[in-house]
Amino acid sequence: xxxxxxxxxxxxxxxxxxxxxxxxxxxxxxxxxxxxxxxxxxxxxxxxxxxxxxxxxxxxxxxxxxxxxxxxxxxxxxxxxxxxxxxxxxxxxxxxxxxxxxxxxxxxxxxxxxxxxxxxxxxxxxxxxxxxxxxxxxxxxxxxxxxxxxxxxxxxxxxxxxxxxxxxxxxxxxxxxxxxxxxxxxxxxxxxxxxxxxxxxxxxxxxxxxxxxxxxxxxxxxxxxxxxxxxxxxxxxxxxxxxxxxxxxxxxxxxxxxxxxxxxxxx
Amino acid sequence: xxxxxxxxxxxxxxxxxxxxxxxxxxxxxxxxxxxxxxxxxxxxxxxxxxxxxxxxxxxxxxxxxxxxxxxxxxxxxxxxxxxxxxxxxxxxxxxxxxxxxxxxxxxxxxxxxxxxxxxxxxxxxxxxxxxxxxxxxxxxxxxxxxxxxxxxxxxxxxxxxxxxxxxxxxxxxxxxxxxxxxxxxxxxxxxxxxxxxxxxxxxxxxxxxxxxxxxxxxxxxxxxxxxxxxxxxxxxxxxxxxxxxxxxxxxxxxxxxxxxxxxxxxx
DNA sequence: GGTTTCAAATTGTGATCACAATTATTATGA
DNA sequence: TCATAATAATTGTGATCACAATTTGAAACC
Numbered sequence: 079x080x081x082x083x084x085x086x087x088x089x090x091x092x093x094x095x096x097x098x099x100x101x102x103x104x105x106x107x108x109x110x111x112x113x114x115x116x117x118x119x120x121x122x123x124x125x126x127x128x129x130x131x132x133x134x135x136x137x138x139x140x141x142x143x144x145x146x147x148x149x150x151x152x153x154x155x156x157x158x159x160x161x162x163x164x165x166x167x168x169x170x171x172x173x174x175x176x177x178x179x180x181x182x183x184x185x186x187x188x189x190x191x192x193x194x195x196x197x198x199x200x201x202x203x204x205x206x207x208x209x210x211x212x213x214x215x216x217x218x219x220x221x222x223x224x225x226x227x228x229x230x231x232x233x234x235x236x237x238x239x240x241x242x243x244x245x246x247x248x249x250x251x252x253x254x255x256x257x258x259x260x261x262x263x264x265x266x267x268x269x270x271x272x273x274x275x276x277x278x279x280x281x282x283x284x285x286x287x288x289x290x291x292x293x294x295x296x297x298x299x300x301x302x303x304x305x306x307x308x309x310x311x312x313x314x315x316x317x318x319x320x321x322x323x324x325x326x327x328x329x330x331x332x333x334x335x336x337x338x339x340x341x342x343x344x345x
Numbered sequence: 346x347x348x349x350x351x352x353x354x355x356x357x358x359x360x361x362x363x364x365x366x367x368x369x370x371x372x373x374x375x376x377x378x379x380x381x382x383x384x385x386x387x388x389x390x391x392x393x394x395x396x397x398x399x400x401x402x403x404x405x406x407x408x409x410x411x412x413x414x415x416x417x418x419x420x421x422x423x424x425x426x427x428x429x430x431x432x433x434x435x436x437x438x439x440x441x442x443x444x445x446x447x448x449x450x451x452x453x454x455x456x457x458x459x460x461x462x463x464x465x466x467x468x469x470x471x472x473x474x475x476x477x478x479x480x481x482x483x484x485x486x487x488x489x490x491x492x493x494x495x496x497x498x499x500x501x502x503x504x505x506x507x508x509x510x511x512x513x514x515x516x517x518x519x520x521x522x523x524x525x526x527x528x529x530x531x532x533x534x535x536x537x538x539x540x541x542x543x544x545x546x547x548x549x550x551x552x553x554x555x556x557x558x559x560x561x562x563x564x565x566x567x568x569x570x571x572x573x574x575x576x577x578x579x580x581x582x583x584x585x586x587x588x589x590x591x592x593x594x595x596x597x598x599x600x601x602x603x604x605x606x607x608x609x610x611x612x
Numbered sequence: 613g614g615t616t617t618c619a620a621a622t623t624g625t626g627a628t629c630a631c632a633a634t635t636a637t638t639a640t641g642a
Numbered sequence: 643t644c645a646t647a648a649t650a651a652t653t654g655t656g657a658t659c660a661c662a663a664t665t666t667g668a669a670a671c672c
Contacts, residue, residue, distance in 0.1 A: 111437070111655065137624065149656045152624085153423055160427035162520055169664070170378075170624055184517035191458040250451035250528070253429055254521055261517070378625070404654065416626045419654085436634070437654055616671070623664065634653065641646070 112150035117157055119144055124163050124174075124260045125236050126229040127267020135164060135172040163260035177265040185262050186309045192255055193239070193305060194298040197285075200246025201297055204289050212241045212289070216282045228270050232263065238282060242289070269312040281307060379417035384424055386411055391430050391441075391527045392503050393496040394534020402431060402439040430527035444532040452529050453576045459522055460506070460572060461565040464552075467513025468564055471556050479508045479556070483549045495537050499530065505549060509556070536579040548574060 120140075123129050141151035155172055158164045165175040175181075204212070219234035236259060243252050281304035288296035387407075390396050408418035422439055425431045432442040442448075471479070486501035503526060510519050548571035555563035 113655080136622080138622080147656060148658090153655090156420055156423045157427040160424040162517070171664090172624090180514075181517055184515055187462060188459065188518060188521060191462060192455065195454060195458060247447075248451055250429070250448055250525075251455060254455060254524070257521070258517075380625080403652080405652080414626060415628090420625090438634090439654090614672090616669105618669085619667095621664105621666070623662100625661085625663100627660080628658085630657080631655085632653100633655100634651105636651070637649080639646100639648070642644090 112146050113153035113157075116141075116144050116146045116150045116154035120154055120158060121163070121260060122233075124158070125263045126232045127263050127265075127270070128229060129174050129264050130268060131174050131176050131264045133174045135174065137172075158260070161257045161260060163257065174264050175261065177262070182262070182265070185258055186305060188258050189255070189305050190302060192251055192258075193243070194301045196243040196246060196248050196251045196255065197297050197301045198294050199248050199251070200242055200244070201289055201292060201294055203245045203247065204242065208241065208245050209286070209289060212238060213286060215241055216286065219282070228267060231270070232267060242285070266308075266312070279303075379413050380420035380424075383408075383411050383413045383417045383421035387421055387425055388430070388527060389500075391425070392530045393499045394530050394532075394537070395496060396441050396531050397535060398441050398443050398531045400441045402441065404439075425527070428524045428527060430524065441531050442528065444529070449529065449532070452525055453572060455525050456522070456572050457569060459518055459525075460510070461568045463510040463513060463515050463518045463522065464564050464568045465561050466515050466518070467509055467511070468556055468559060468561055470512045470514065471509065475508065475512050476553070476556060479505060480553060482508055483553065486549070495534060498537075499534060509552070533575075533579070546570075 135155060137151055137155060138148060140155070141148045144151065155164060159166050159172060162175070164172050166172050215234050215238035219231055219238060222228075222231035222234055239259075240252065240255070243255060281300050285297055285300035285304065288294075288300055402422060404419055404422060405415060407422070408415045411418065422431060426433050426439060429442070431439050433439050482501050482505035486498055486505060489495075489498035489501055506526075507519065507522070510522060548567050552564055552567035552571065555561075555567055
């Protein structure tokens with residue numbers, strides 16, 4: 079604790095589920111401040127579904143887990159709460175939001191409205207380099223699907239979509255979508271372990287093809303179809319009473335908190 | 346007949362434009378904590394356009410102006426920044442975001458996509474009491490238009506729209522829209538003073554009529570038309586080089602150095 | 613055994629101080 | 643007069659302490 083530790087050289091990796099590795103899901107902020115480090119780490123954990131819905135988030139505990147001070151963690155949690163990635167209860171306690179059918183519907187409707195529009199705005203700006211990265215993400219996703227690494231699978235899926243959206247430099251729309259993805263990330267991860275992720279037709283391939291041909295309509299349809307695939311797969315059928323108990327294993331943070339370690343149930 | 350609304354020239358320039366009054370724009374959080382009080386106050390100021398684009402936001406100065414401590418203000422600013430209502434620059438300095446044509450396009454596109462959907466989700470849940478409130482907001486808006494109170498005008502417009510959207514209990518979508526409205530609030534306020542707010546046909550009346558008849562399609566069209574009216578009014582034509590200097594009077598607090606042009610007294 | 617009671621631990625909120633980095637202001641040079 | 647250097651003021655970030663409100667765990671009770 080000598081002088082300024084602006085340099086992200088040292089990374090005090092700690093215990094528990096998520097390590098402090100500065101694994102930024104995307105090329106966002108430089109994360110030069112501690113609170114940005116904490117934010118990026120938590121954000122990545124949410125998107126890849128490392129954290130189960132309902133899990134309580136304790137300020138001090140999470141700060142120690144991530145190896146940062148309390149103040150940076152406070153800021154990170156506040157930011158994620160404002161982005162609706164974390165839920166604040168009346169008790170002023172924070173947790174990973176629980177998923178409901180209504181919430182899922184809204185999230186998917188928002189995706190269905192915003193993502194095709196975002197893709198269409200971007201299609202003209204995707205050069206060969208960007209297209210190569212998009213292909214790489216898709217390959218990574220297929221590989222992770224084969225190897226059964228759900229977190230890598232989700233990270234690659236996120237990277238694929240946002241590599242497209244970000245090409246259009248639609249910052250406003252992209253920010254909205256980032257918030258949305260963080261919200262259904264934890265839920266998706268849980269669900270991927272339950273239902274077989276049988277991919278009918280690879281909509282990503284169609285999307286890549288549409289980008290090559292600069293076919294705006296086709297790209298729009300591909301993105302829509304990709305989202306609908308996910309909805310069909312884990313939509314309504316998941317929210318039965320039988321499965322509901324499975325999905326909300328980590329109870330609402332209103333009570334308890336001792337089950338902070340429930341990050342298992344891998345696929 | 347055109348320039349009904351007050352120009353923002355009288356904006357009190359000094360930071361102390363907004364008092365601590367807990368003027369909540371809507372019926373949101375209980376705001377029992379200090380940081381919620383600060384958040385609600387700033388949020389309301391943004392939505393009604395009390396703060397000009399480009400204005401720098403100083404943590405300590407704003408805290409003193411609002412009569413709260415530094416910690417609550419820090420949390421409030423962090424939250425609004427996460428909601429993209431405030432812009433954080435590389436200097437880690439915060440300001441009211443400047444408006445660009447591209448940003449405006451994206452905001453309006455997001456509105457165009459989300460708001461009709463939100464209204465359609467809500468139409469079935471609007472009972473007579475809610476409809477009465479909606480009418481009251483519209484009346485308030487017309488009255489404010491006549492009297493030339495731009496801030497009240499904008500507050501009523503906000504209340505009108507979100508009274509509809511919130512009836513559908515679409516929390517996810519509504520949150521997204523709140524972020525969007527906070528983003529174009531400051532810009533709208535500035536623009537209202539420049540262009541004459543000549544309302545061609547009152548789309549609000551059409552919307553109310555559609556709600557009465559439970560005419561979903563008609564409501565969707567009314568909301569779309571209302572948004573398009575605003576776009577046509579202050580869209581492309583505003584972003585000419587001539588007007589641009591007017592619009593970005595308070596310069597960005599970013600790299601260019603100069604802090605908010607409103608640091609002193611008169612502009 | 614099951615419920616109630618009560619102390620210890622933990623929670624988020626907020627204040628206060630410290631510090632490095634900018635920004636603003638004044639002083640000093642040609 | 644104008645540009646440069648030095649100084650003062652202000653900024654956001656972070657640590658640390660304090661405090662009230664819950665939550666937890668165990669003891670005490672019926």
